[in-house]
Amino acid sequence: MAFDTSRSYYTIGEVSKIVGIPAYLLRYWENFFTELNPARDTRSNRRYTNRDIAMVLNIKELVYEKGYKLGKASEMVKGGMGRTPEGDHKTSEILKLQKQIGHEQKKHTIVDERRMMLLREIKEEIEDLLQLIG
Numbered sequence: 001m002a003f004d005t006s007r008s009y010y011t012i013g014e015v016s017k018i019v020g021i022p023a024y025l026l027r028y029w030e031n032f033f034t035e036l037n038p039a040r041d042t043r044s045n046r047r048y049t050n051r052d053i054a055m056v057l058n059i060k061e062l063v064y065e066k067g068y069k070l071g072k073a074s075e076m077v078k079g080g081m082g083r084t085p086e087g088d089h090k091t092s093e094i095l096k097l098q099k100q101i102g103h104e105q106k107k108h109t110i111v112d113e114r115r116m117m118l119l120r121e122i123k124e125e126i127e128d129l130l131q132l133i134g
Contacts, residue, residue, distance in 0.1 A: 009049055010048045015056065019056050029059060036055050055077070059073060062077070
């Protein structure tokens with residue numbers, strides 16, 4: 001799943017794919033990290049913003065890359081200590097790469113759609129020729 005900065009919110013499934021964390025773990029982190037509190041829509045579905053995604057990436061870095069336990073990581077997030085220029089740079093790089101991947105996937109989709117259209121046209125031509133022949 002590619003990150004699209006023009007979108008204002010994402011579902012938990014989309015965020016899970018973007019950050020590489022299972023949805024159940026995101027739900028758990030919401031209970032553990034009070035700062036991670038995505039809005040809810042009218043059906044109570046989570047609506048993650050770009051800020052929420054950046055926070056998830058920050059938490060992921062603290063827990064997985066730096067090896068902090070959840071308690072210490074929570075303290076760091078609350079105190080603002082988890083945000084470092086290096087972490088911000090990593091987050092922006094990840095988001096930029098995911099955006100590029102999204103553009104590449106979009107290009108492939110356009111090419112695939114064009115191929116399907118050409119195949120349909122060829123099929124119609126063959127059907128027309130078959131009707132003329134027989």
